[in-house]
Amino acid sequence: MENKTMFHGSDIEKIAQRKGVAPTAIKNFAANVNPLGLSPLATSALKEHMDIMTRYPDRDYGTLRRALASYNHTDHHYILVGNGSTELLSLFIGEVAPKKALILGPTYSEYERELKINNSQFSYYCLAEENQFKLDIPGFLAAIEDDTDLVIICNPNNPTSSGLANSELEQILKRAKEQDCWVLVDETYQEFTKANDSINASLLLTQYDNLLITRGGSKFFAVPGLRFGYALCSNKEMRGIMKGEQNPWSLNSVAAFFAEAMVGDTDYIEQTKALVWSEKIRIADALKNNQSFRLYKAYGNFFLLKILKKDLTAKMLFDEALEENMMIRICTGMAGLEGEYIRFGILSPEDNDRLLALLRRHY
Template identity: 45%
Template sequence: MTQTANFHGSDLEKIEQIYGIPKEQIVSFSANVNPLGISPKLKRALSKKIDVISTYPDRDYTNLRTCIGEYVGIDKDYIIVGNGSTELISIFIQIRCPKKALILGPTYSEYEREVSLGGGVSLYYPLKESDDFRLNVSHFIEQLNDSIDLIVICNPNNPTSSSVSQKDMRAILDACKQYDIYVMVDETYVEFADNWQDITAIPLTRYYNNIIILRGVSKFFAAPGLRLGYAICGNEDLIRAINQRKNPWTINSLAEAAGELMFTDFDYIQQTKKLISSERKLIFEHLSKNPHYKVYPPTGNFILLQILDNDITSQDLFEKAIRKGFMIRDCSTFPFLDNKFIRFCIMNPEDNDKLISFLENIN
């Protein structure tokens, strides 16, 4: 087996098996998870709440939704919680049953998979490398028509780390209203953005009923094992339909308690934003000066890099990096990206410095 398997950031056991490198010795620059780890407030307090597993969670998760609502600045009645954002994506697709979806790409493959499972087809609108993968909003809107049921936008986008402003999202929503198109926005990485208030579409849910926004705790709160996701939507009929379709108690009692803690750990939230912002700026400025790479302006907690040397591929770079204990993402399997693109997330300063040194001395 070779790297053509294209490992996910969570595939450390496979890496250990194939390359013979203990997973404890691998720094995963591929998982896009907060390098600070889980919230200290959560660490301190969750063990004291262990007895909650002896009771059922609140079927409506009222306290949890209230905490999330205060965190994102929206009423709890706009919030739906689920077993990771993947459950909410799946249920939403089942309810809307889109026949044709238009997905901004390159991006995460789960959207296309869910549309396909629902019997629909997906088309991709390609973000252009020549535009640094930033969306040309006016041209995008010109492609909309009555045959499209759903638009999917990851914002900031994975793996390009580019983003769509709230102003542009409003223009997209206005155009979609003309064709009865629903818009699903994945904001998994928006909390890492410096200008997140200019990017998040959550305020728009007060005015538009054709948008649903997905978030979770896997990346920013470094808690993928909790499987806690949430959606924000201003369409009461859709919220009711999702809640009716969902199985009860898909979020366990510990995940419910954890959510009520982590969303109020304000010191941790600010430390995370400060760390990512500082390191992102340093890495971008440093690598932008390197003639062997093209680095694209990042908004999320990860950076997309194009290899400019003709004799090095993304597979080559992955192989060299993993043998040094660095796991980066070979992006050759993403739509519209070839074997000259890699992605890596922002870790702690010491690890970032080591990766930069490795990238600079690869030739």
């Protein structure tokens, strides 16, 4: 089982070139990025401190790590920053060098890519569509075999937008601990969840030293080009090894400065959550009770949609949306998804209305 990728949200330039328009003319529903754009507080601060580029960043990123610790309500010693969460994912998998990994799918293809680079065997345990992509915990625990040395979970998951509560994740961590197995939890979309969803693996760090969490700024803080990411891990030995393998000054001074400011922009953070949560409810309500599409509960800032209408494909919807300068993500062909699927992120209410109008034409 392998992932077959179509256009990614970062391919907006290719799409724009194909259409002969500027990238900014296309509403990118495929990238799952905060529609509010950049943090005003961080943007203003950077404008006043552009000379930060004349200095090397602090090799230990002390002030940034403390700001992240405050933001995540954890110990700053547990934090390692990097050039996007992808760098930290690569460092971690390279160090664990798993002989046999288990991936919760369908999911982000980068995990598979890194495992292949490290010549690791891996298998998928796929969420079932008939179960609304909710994980069968006993089945997943049974899939963690005696020789499994790494489990990879994206939570909330991309592309299903399904979520695992901490109580469920803890069962997996206990089982993995018994097997001397590491658990990697990618929480790229955690900040888009509600507090009562109980999705926050950082609360489990002090209890489990076989846990590494990756987070970043690309989605929630709308800075994919900044390449800012961080990992949280209570295992001092693992953090030390990863730091030792990492290139010095992996995160540039501008990224470090901007990241520290943006995680302190509480007004922006609350406005983002309010917008995304309200639009989740409104979009779900707008797409319920129709015979053409099936929408699943979203914990992230995006929805997975299954196409039920005969003679309508994801590629057809992609092309139709593109005609109206909107870009959605084709998920047909992803490992673990059988049928025709698209994924779309939550943008502004006005942009969401445009996409909803397009989908309603197929009711």
